Amino acid sequence: MAKRFRFSLEVVRKLRQQSQDVQRRRVADSIRAARRVEVRIDQLTQTLRNTVDQKRDEQRLNQPDVAELRTNQFYQSWLHRKIVESYDELSERNRELKVERTKLGEASAELKAIEKLREKRWQRHQQAVRREEQAATDEVAVRMFLRPRGNGADSVTVCGAEAWA
Numbered sequence: 797m798a799k800r801f802r803f804s805l806e807v808v809r810k811l812r813q814q815s816q817d818v819q820r821r822r823v824a825d826s827i828r829a830a831r832r833v834e835v836r837i838d839q840l841t842q843t844l845r846n847t848v849d850q851k852r853d854e855q856r857l858n859q860p861d862v863a864e865l866r867t868n869q870f871y872q873s874w875l876h877r878k879i880v881e882s883y884d885e886l887s888e889r890n891r892e893l894k895v896e897r898t899k900l901g902e903a904s905a906e907l908k909a910i911e912k913l914r915e916k917r918w919q920r921h922q923q924a925v926r927r928e929e930q931a932a933t934d935e936v937a938v939r940m941f942l943r944p945r946g947n948g949a950d951s952v953t954v955c956g957a958e959a960w961a
Contacts, residue, residue, distance in 0.1 A: 819900040830889040
């Protein structure tokens with residue numbers, strides 16, 4: 797009976813698989829963080845647009861109050877600053893994401909290498925099992941060929957010639 801396949805580097809393969817899984821989670825976290833910043837930028841930009849549009853409409857209808865104008869300008873400047881800061885943060889998040897994706901690529905390559913080695917060893921094992929099975933089949937065939945015939949004599953037929961056992 798053939799030996800059961802055992803990959804001696806299975807522990808290493810599992811560690812590399814875990815490393816790849818951790819890296820995938822990090823990439824996903826980085827993507828989510830960048831997405832949150834993009835959403836914040838969109839919200840701030842929309843708020844700034846709405847504020848500008850609202851004040852423009854109010855100025856057409858009413859005489860603007862200086863204090864109100866100043867407050868509005870301060871608020872718009874603050875929104876603009878937050879948008880710029882958010883773009884800076886988005887750039888940082890994208891840099892982090894690029895680094896994490898590079899690490900994921902490396903982890904995937906390491907896992908792929910060990911998987912390829914495992915596959916080669918599995919194929920070698922399968923070939924060895926087939927050779928063992930073929931050897932056993934050949935041995936049975938030879939024994940069947942060499943066993944005495946049921947013709948009453950103790951002779952054995954080998955390659956068409958009779959021999960006495």
